[in-house]
Amino acid sequence: MTSTPYKLYYWPIPGRAEAARIALSLANLEWEDVEIDGSRFAAMKAEGSLPWGMVPLLRTPYGDLAESLAILRYLGHQCNLLPSDAFMAAKVDEFLDGIGPYFSILDGTFGIEDVEERTAAREALFLPNGKGTKGLEMLEKKIQESPTPWVAGTDNMSIADLMVFTYAFGLFSGNFDGVHASVLANYPVLLSYHDTVANEPRISDHYAELPEGSLRWTYQPGAFPV
Numbered sequence: 436m437t438s439t440p441y442k443l444y445y446w447p448i449p450g451r452a453e454a455a456r457i458a459l460s461l462a463n464l465e466w467e468d469v470e471i472d473g474s475r476f477a478a479m480k481a482e483g484s485l486p487w488g489m490v491p492l493l494r495t496p497y498g499d500l501a502e503s504l505a506i507l508r509y510l511g512h513q514c515n516l517l518p519s520d521a522f523m524a525a526k527v528d529e530f531l532d533g534i535g536p537y538f539s540i541l542d543g544t545f546g547i548e549d550v551e552e553r554t555a556a557r558e559a560l561f562l563p564n565g566k567g568t569k570g571l572e573m574l575e576k577k578i579q580e581s582p583t584p585w586v587a588g589t590d591n592m593s594i595a596d597l598m599v600f601t602y603a604f605g606l607f608s609g610n611f612d613g614v615h616a617s618v619l620a621n622y623p624v625l626l627s628y629h630d631t632v633a634n635e636p637r638i639s640d641h642y643a644e645l646p647e648g649s650l651r652w653t654y655q656p657g658a659f660p661v
């Protein structure tokens with residue numbers, strides 16, 4: 436029996452794995468998208484398959500790799516989404532590391548079982564001074580400061596764009612109670628950045644055909660009114 440050389444293990448949502456999924460496809464690697472559920476996760480954890488006890492996990496012919504950003508950096512080399520210039524590659528790293536804390540805003544809300552309480556906790560994130568608001572404002576500032584259309588100031592699209600695009604707009608798919616797409620109307624710079632990335636030919640090709648009800652509608656051109 437042959438096995439696919441690359442396997443990506445994650446929940447059946449975009450989340451922290453979506454940038455890697457795009458990169459695997461753009462790199463033309465032979466890969467399998469292994470969508471796990473709670474019992475599979477528990478089994479992988481119990482058998483010690485998850486180096487840090489979390490997903491995503493990328494299985495490669497050279498060994499297993501955890502941590503979404505390590506996976507993304509590795510794949511970035513393979514799909515040419517990392518600048519060859521060492522300084523600019525470091526600027527991409529700086530961006531990925533720096534923006535990380537702003538992208539953990541829903542942490543702490545998943546355990547709230549009561550749906551109304553969970554919804555209220557998430558809506559509060561996007562009020563003035565909420566963690567979500569601060570993250571989106573920071574992102575707008577970074578996009579505005581960039582001398583190029585790409586978020587980390589690279590000449591071409593980079594893995595930093597894959598991460599920001601998939602994570603930020605993935606939040607607004609409707610998958611998370613209390614996170615409403617209407618919030619984005621307050622962020623014109625972010626919406627214009629969405630337009631740039633969604634219309635980049637490799638990205639628009641990647642999301643050209645989606646199954647009915649896919650959460651990935653947020654990645655298609657025109658997903659949010661500009």
Ligand SMILES: N[C@@H](CCC(=O)N[C@@H](CS)C(=O)NCC(=O)O)C(=O)O
Nearest residue numbers: 450451488489490491501502503504
């Ligand atoms: N720093 C890690 C964080 C990974 C992470 O938070 N994974 C979550 C899913 S998005 C997880 O596996 N949670 C299960 C748990 O903590 O038991 C990364 O970026 O890969």
